[in-house]
Amino acid sequence: MPHSQDTTPIVLTIAGSDSGGGAGIQADIKAISATGGYACSVITAITSQNTLGVSAIHPIPLEHIESQLDAVFTDLNIVAVKVGMLADSEIIKVVADKIRQYQPKHLVVDPVMVATSGDLLLETNAISTLKQELLPLADLITPNLPEGAALIGGAVPQDEDQMGAMISELRALGAKAVLLKGGHLEKDDNSNDLLIMAESSELISAKRVATKNTHGTGCTLSSAIASYLAQGNRLHKAVYLGKQYISQAIANADKLEVGQGHGPVHHFFCGHTNVR
Numbered sequence: 054m055p056h057s058q059d060t061t062p063i064v065l066t067i068a069g070s071d072s073g074g075g076a077g078i079q080a081d082i083k084a085i086s087a088t089g090g091y092a093c094s095v096i097t098a099i100t101s102q103n104t105l106g107v108s109a110i111h112p113i114p115l116e117h118i119e120s121q122l123d124a125v126f127t128d129l130n131i132v133a134v135k136v137g138m139l140a141d142s143e144i145i146k147v148v149a150d151k152i153r154q155y156q157p158k159h160l161v162v163d164p165v166m167v168a169t170s171g172d173l174l175l176e177t178n179a180i181s182t183l184k185q186e187l188l189p190l191a192d193l194i195t196p197n198l199p200e201g202a203a204l205i206g207g208a209v210p211q212d213e214d215q216m217g218a219m220i221s222e223l224r225a226l227g228a229k230a231v232l233l234k235g236g237h238l239e240k241d242d243n244s245n246d247l248l249i250m251a252e253s254s255e256l257i258s259a260k261r262v263a264t265k266n267t268h269g270t271g272c273t274l275s276s277a278i279a280s281y282l283a284q285g286n287r288l289h290k291a292v293y294l295g296k297q298y299i300s301q302a303i304a305n306a307d308k309l310e311v312g313q314g315h316g317p318v319h320h321f322f323c324g325h326t327n328v329r
Contacts, residue, residue: 062283063129064090065157066276067122067148068137068165069098069110075317076102076269081135081276083320088298090280093129095121097148098140104268104312112140115147122148126155133159133283135276136191142182149186159282162191162228163275166200180204189227192288195275196223197234213256216247220254230288232257232278236270244300248292257293259300266306266316273318274299 064085071077078094085092097118101109125131134157139145152160164183180203188194188204198216202209205222216233223231231249244261247254277298281291305322 061130062090062133062280062285063093063131064276064279064283065093065095065125065129065131065134066137066279067095067097067134067139068272069100069140070096071100071102071269073103073268073312073317075104075311075315076272077138080269080272080317080320081137084273084276084298084302085135085280087320087323088277088280088294090133090283092276093125093131095125097144098138100138104314104316106314110140112144115143118144118147119151122151122155126151126157131155131157133157133161133279135279136160136162136187137272137275138165139179139183139187142179145179145182145186149190152187152190159279160191160193161275161279161282162187162194163271164188164194164196164200164204165271166203184226191228192282193230193232193278193292194226194228195232195234195271195278197236197271201231201233213245213247217254220247220249223249224251230292232292234271234274236267246296248289250289257296259296262300262303262306264303264306265314266309266311266318267303268312268315268317270299270303270318273302273320 066081068078068081071079082092097113099111100107199209210216233247235245243258246257248257274295278291278295281294301322302318305319309319311317
């Protein structure tokens with residue numbers, strides 16, 4: 054029997070919960086909703102965190118991650134999947150197995166290793182599992198500079214030339230495309246991301262916004278891209294639309310007053326009037 058939701062662009066986010074609401078599954082659901090998708094979720098870990106940092110991480114038992122995945126995939130017509138925080142090797146294996154089993158049309162992997170606050174969110178021995186099991190299944194992976202360096206075992210690039218020097222090693226990870234995010238190059242006037250396709254690469258540029266409220270930017274961008282893919286956009290256009298969305302969400306971040314540290318971006322900068 055055909056799914057009755059075939060016209061609804063359903064996006065699954067598989068990620069950790071952020072109790073502060075700025076990153077993780079909460080940011081994903083907001084970004085997917087704000088960009089026109091329908092969000093469902095599988096929670097892999099519960100973090101105790103706020104805008105000041107992460108104070109505890111509680112991984113969800115594997116059988117519960119598995120049962121969540123089976124529950125959503127057997128009922129909902131999931132077109133795109135975004136994968137965020139996977140705390141350890143066993144969780145990565147379960148998620149990769151289920152992606153292979155259900156074969157969603159699009160897979161975006163944000164290889165979350167370090168929070169904006171600097172807290173480590175992925176056990177170091179899990180990086181090799183991520184590279185073996187999950188990254189080769191992805192249409193797009195979206196590492197920031199420290200994550201990109203960790204994936205290829207290199208130094209964190211300090212400029213665009215050093216970003217460019219990572220292209221062949223990042224391609225060798227096996228994903229169809231890589232979006233290497235240059236947000237950490239804070240001395241640059243622009244926030245430049247490098248979109249690396251199989252045969253070509255290009256710089257996607259946006260004006261850098263001076264704000265400390267950047268909590269959840271990576272989660273938000275990868276979820277927006279997954280949402281645009283679910284709506285039928287080609288990868289290249291979905292990445293461009295996602296970059297436009299996150300740039301606006303960052304530009305409007307200071308309209309929100311949330312927390313005392315790195316506050317969240319403004320996911321609903323369109324159409325929400327309850328800001329100061």
